[in-house]
Amino acid sequence: MSQAAAASIELRTSPHLRSPKTVDVIMRNVVYALLPICAFAVWNFGLSALALIVVCTGVAVLTEHVYCVLVKKPTTVGDWSVVITGILVALILPPALPLWMAAVTSFISVALGKIFFGGLGYNVFNPALVGRAFSQVAFTLPMTTWTPAQLPGRFVEFIPTSLTIPFLEPGSLQGWLSNVAPDGWTGATPLQLMKSEQIGTEASQLLFGTIAGSTGETAAVLILVCGLYLAVRKMMNWRITFSILVTAALFSWLFHLINPSQYPDPIFMLGAGSLMLGAVFMATDMVSSPETRLGVWVYGIFIGIMVVVIRLFGGLPEGVMYAILLGNAASPLISRVTQPKTYGAVRKSRKQAKEGA
């Protein structure tokens, strides 16, 4: 009898079926969707980009694994989420960043952005952006040093600063750049050119990404296609991406109409900088975005507006990182105020009101 009772406790409650789309399957597919972007980055920036991706991903995975070993719990790297963080860190860093700084960024991302909060599911902010925000302050100059894309020797030699000895400041790139850079290279990204001198960039370069910028942020169209794969497989909430892009486009168009010489057009706004990468792969991070149907729209619109505001009126040329971090911070509040109305709830209250009257 006691045996039968013990057996019945093990019986599980309904439902007895589960969707095959488990966390590891979803996360693995996000990694698949990031791989073409990594490939493009390597083609665009060469050996340094490859090394950056390998180092960041490796450090991220190692950080989480070592932590799990230290606290004696089963390793969680199998859920693939830390791989995403590692790859994303690499894609949002400048290609010329010393690898040791990239390693530190990746470590901070996972340690401070994720593990510190309690691991997957508990992080308030997108871990990769936490790391980048840290490095933006810690390594300001290297984090804003840009190198041209499509350099002829990129597959045979590193950008010299990549191989800076750990814990040393990288040397100046001026000498190297004067040899390899094309004529007219100013060391600025499209956003910096726009910010300081109101110089636009050709749309095709912005959309297809053969241009200076962070390692994996430049190819807007490719990023969108990779995001589409996830959206079609229902592994990403397209509403977030869609609402960010549409809001940013409409909002910047408004300013462009007012003063076209001062403010860029929407195509520039969408194609330049890390907006596309951020809208597709960072703002859609499930953990740090709202979970309600209405909330994701509010969140997306908020981020879209913040990106434009920071880019046009802030002190920095780029605002995607801070816009998303602000969105992450607002996310619990957004979820809270956008709780759905329960089925059958309104009728009930009306009826009660009627009965009461």
Place this chain on the structure above:
Amino acid sequence: MDNTSIKKFPIGGTHLPEEKELTTHVAITPLPVPAEVLIPLKQHLGAPVEPAVKVGDRVRRGDVLGHRIQTGIRAIVHSSVTGEVLGFEDAPMPDGSTVHAVRIRPDQSAQTDETLMKPLDLEGLSAEDYRAAVIARVEEAGIVGLGGATFPTHIKLGLEDPVDTVVINGAECEPYITVDDRLMQERADALFRGLEIVRRTVGAERGVVACEINKPDALQKIREMAVNYPHIDAQALDTRYPHGAEKHLIKAVLDREVPLRALPSAVGVLVNNVQTVIAIADAVDSGRPLTHRVVTVSGHGVHEPKNLLVPVGATIGDAIEFCGGDAVTDPVIVVGGPMTGLEISNRAIPMTKSTGGIVLLTVEEHAGNVHMACINCGKCVEVCPMYLPPSRMTAYVNANMLEEATNAGLHACILCGACQFVCPSKRPLVEWIKKGRSLVSPVRR
């Protein structure tokens, strides 16, 4: 009305693996009368009935085994076989409880003996007499809601609220189950006859038979039948879980929203299950009490999936044996559908009026019970057909914040399990919701 429109409820829901192919083309076959049957004296929502027979009595199929109780909701229990009463004992039930039951040894040579009531002649009766006659007959026949809730049908038909539309629930949105599917294909005439009787009993102007499009043969059959019935429409529904939930069926078919804690009659609707209405037609026209029901035995864990007409009181093991037995070692046996059914290990549990399906899942396809942290993906919120936030509700329950959980909708949940099905972290959300409810009010099970 446009006969080809496909409707669905507007928000939430999910697409499940259907697995209907295993049995949708398998005609209903009678389960041979087993050596013994164990008929529970409570097969309805309410109190058990008192036995009307004693040990050694000879009963015929259709004879009353138990009827009287002092007060409360009850449905009469009839013998499903002809044979001798061996005794009374406590029968195990799928939920782990036991129910007082009659054990009968069928007389294998005399199974054609059957006690029938006189067919009802309803022609020329006034609306009031018609209603009274049908409700009395439904009560005598021991008919309960055969969709699984087993609420006594005579009480449901006797409710005072005005009803303008009777909806027949042929959505059958649970994977694997093909009971209503086959009945719509094989017994559409009795279904429409029964619906006409119910429609006139409650004074509704319109009847609707609703069926999901993943049952094309059944849908075609009811569409053909509806042509001959001016007051009845066939309505196709998209394949989406949980269309078979009463509130969502009504939302989909009529776009009316049943208030929380209210019955469908609050919006002028009566919902009946396909098999219930067929049982009503049989009770009225043939005088046959409810002693048998159709059960789908399916799943990748059984050799020959079948749709069976089973005498109430035959065991789950009898049905599985007749379907060729286990196809895998240690299948997970679920009584009811895999989304809302109960997992059992005791095959001696008798089948009752509430047993709609027996599904043998393989261990690989079963959910398992290892879960991860919530990753806040929002999928549970997206699929919740009651527009609730399951992740938030269960977080409150687990933090023992019961008031917050209640405010978030703990008691509005219909336990359909859609949230838990889609959860990428495999969190046992339904279990936690049930736990929260039992903590809030241990009496309100």
